[in-house]
Amino acid sequence: MAQESITPRSKDYAQWYQDVIAAGELAEPALVVKGCMVIRPHGYAVWEKMQADLDRRFKATGHQNAYFPLLIPLSFLAKEAQHVEGFAMEVGVVTHTGLRAVDGKLVVKNELEEPYVIRPTSETIIGHFFAKWIDSWRDLPVLINQWANIMRWELRTRMFLRTSEFLWQEGHTAHATHGEAREEVLRMLDVYRDFAQDMMAMPVIRGVKTASERFAGALETFCIEAMMQDGRALQAGTSHDLGQNFGKAFNVTFQNQAGVREHVWQTSWGMSTRLIGALIMTHSDDGGLVLPPKLAPIHVAIVPIYKSDEEKARVLAVADRVAAELRDDGLVVKVDDREELKPGAKYYEWEKKGVPVRLEIGPRDVDQGVVMAKLRIAPLDANGKPQKLALKLEGLGAEIGRLLDGFQKFLYQRALELRRANTVQVENWQDFQAVFAGENNSKFVWAHWDGTSETEAEIKAATKATIRCIPLDGEGPAPEAGVCVKTGKPSARRVLFSKNY
RNA sequence: CGGGGCGUGGCUCAGCCUGGUAGAGCGCUGCGUUCGGGACGCAGAGGUCGGAGGUUCAAAUCCUCUCGCCCCGACCA
Known part of the structure; x- marks a missing residue:
């Protein structure tokens, strides 16, 4: 019998992943639109379950939903230097409107005076409107969330994990002080952690990104990192401390109680349909999709x-x-x-x-x-x-x-045990290389790092492993001083290394 | 953007080397028998072989160009 078969994980993990998606009728490549996917009803139903629960959590923490335009004036993107640099290569640009027939073919008609970019994220356009809405300390904080589609022109795509268009939520908030903004960043990181663990039955590690992995335009990027069954890490959610970068770029100011005008402190945070990929690679098996009851349609x-x-x-x-x-x-x-x-x-x-x-x-x-x-x-x-x-x-x-309740707990415990079994502490460069030797080998490695981007890049070049995060207190091994696994220079604490998706 | 592979019914592919006018399995439709871990029989429907040009009496097959997709790398949620 030639059944619809699923390639075993042991044979080809990447193929297995695609097979699970096809067999479970979650999604299929759009084909007619490069790099994009069709989320089929069963897959979309999972997303709706995620949305419903996240939305409830956002509302419970005081946020309101709103919606901003898909198209962003090109000039907006240029206002924050780091931000442009980060997204310049992957934005879609709308340059024309209208069509006309020429020699039986349709060609573009009117060129726009200023092109639009299709949002790769909405910090800039939201910054523009925050500037209009915010004038007094009494207007703060502004706590907004948007459910939207996003476009990033990716070179290589994988369904759910990386497609040119994807669905997500992006929270955008503005605060009077850096302290308040920082509290918000960490509050939402914990919302993400709770969602991942309680709803997805997926254990995560909270941490801070290194400079090279930071969101373009952020002061600091926090993340939750999950381990997939093949030992690779997947960033499941991010929460950014934007500082005053966008406030300055878009002139978002308010008068404080002393009557002095200041720039607001902003945050942004997001989770996307990528989580469906995370769900698949956390729980599913050679028989196909496995869903935690709380997210099962x-x-x-x-x-x-x-x-x-x-x-x-x-x-x-x-x-x-x-x-x-x-x-x-x-x-x-x-x-x-x-x-x-x-x-x-x-x-x-x-x-x-x-x-x-x-x-x-x-x-x-x-x-x-x-x-x-x-x-x-x-x-x-x-x-x-x-x-x-x-x-x-x-x-x-x-x-x-x-x-169902027991199954939900079982899946979490099983995922936790898998992570435990594939997490190691490494003390020297030989052992470090050995862990990541071979195309498909990856684990979570806690190792010391000297804190420089140069060393980080050298480690990546040699092993393909990157620093997934610098753990927050309470995550990973207790902080202890040591020496960098690559350079032998002093290090205050271990960081999390892994190959990643 | 570099390297590799592939475009033939809905899907997976054979046929191409050695040109002669298209096949298989699965799926689909109808009828009947089945039904405690992927049923079977019979009868059907369905393809201008990715596109354009060329060679030829004749092209899925040979040549040129082109488009698209997949995999691997660099980049990224």
Whole structure:
């Protein structure tokens, strides 16, 4: 049987990743639009779950949603020197409007006086409007979030992880003091950390980026870094202390209580559809997508099993009743009553789509007043087969709830254990190189670094590993002095090295 | 932007070397039998072989140009 097959992770991790996305019907390359993707309904449903929860967290921390234009005057981008430098190479530029037919072909018609760039991020245009809105210390803080699409003309793309267009949220805030802005930056970093751990079941490390990894235009960039199954790091969220850089560039000022005009202190922070890639590479397996229950668009798939019409009627009646009961508990339930597929084929399909719990209901179960439940990742039974649980119909909702809750915790613990098992402390250059030797080898390495960009670049050139972050207090090993793994110069604390996505 | 690979029904590909007018598997449609871990039979639909030009009696096949996609590198959430 030539089934839709998923390349095993052990054979080709990159291919596996693409196969999981295809088999799970999450997305597909747009092809007709270079570097872009189509997020299919199942993938978009995951994004909607993420959005809903993040949005709730943003509102709970006092932010309001707003929307700014997709197109940004070219001159805006040039107002902050670091910022232009960072994005110049990857912005799409709109230079014309209108079309006309020439020799049967459509060609552009009117050239714009000033071209627009398609937003690669919105600091500049939001800075412009902040300048209009902010005049007094009484106007501060301004706490805005925008859900938007972004375009960065990427040379090489990977679905969800890096596409030319992607979806994200970008928070933009303005404050009266650097202290307040800094609090905001760290507050939102913690919101991201909590979201990653509680909703995505993905452990993360909070830290600060080095100068070379910093957001273009920021004073400092904070991040959360997660480990993927292949030992590489993935930046799952960033929170920037923009200082007064954009305030000065866009003349965003306010009069303080002493009547003195000052530039505001700004922050920005973002998470994107890249998180779906993170989700895939954190939990999924050779059988396809694995979703934590809290982000699963479908919690329970019910597969009825029957031969005769009489059995079908009995089984479906129970299936529908069970579905209705579970829906009352707030779960999303799919009763798969398709005639053209055998039960086994349905099992594989729902597994590939990452549905956490499958219920099988057949005539024998109906007679006994039970349903057979199987978790997406189940312990093996005595025969080496994935365990199925016979659950009584009464109290089923509560039991399923416990299963889902346990599964969410299991995924987090498993991811944490994977990270623990692939995290090492390295003391010398030989060992450091050995960890990253070979194209596909990566771990999290805590090592000392002398703090210079030169050394960082040398390490990257030699091993492809980069400094993912300088950990915040409480993350990683306790600070202790040492010597740089590459140069032997003094170092105050270890930093996190890894290859990354 | 450099290196490599590939464009043939919806998908994966064979055919190309050695020109003769297009095939397989999967998928799809219909009917019947099936149904507790990827069902089977029968009957069907579906392709100007990425595009343009050239060679030739004749081009998916040979030549030239072009476009696109994928993989690897440099850059990046």
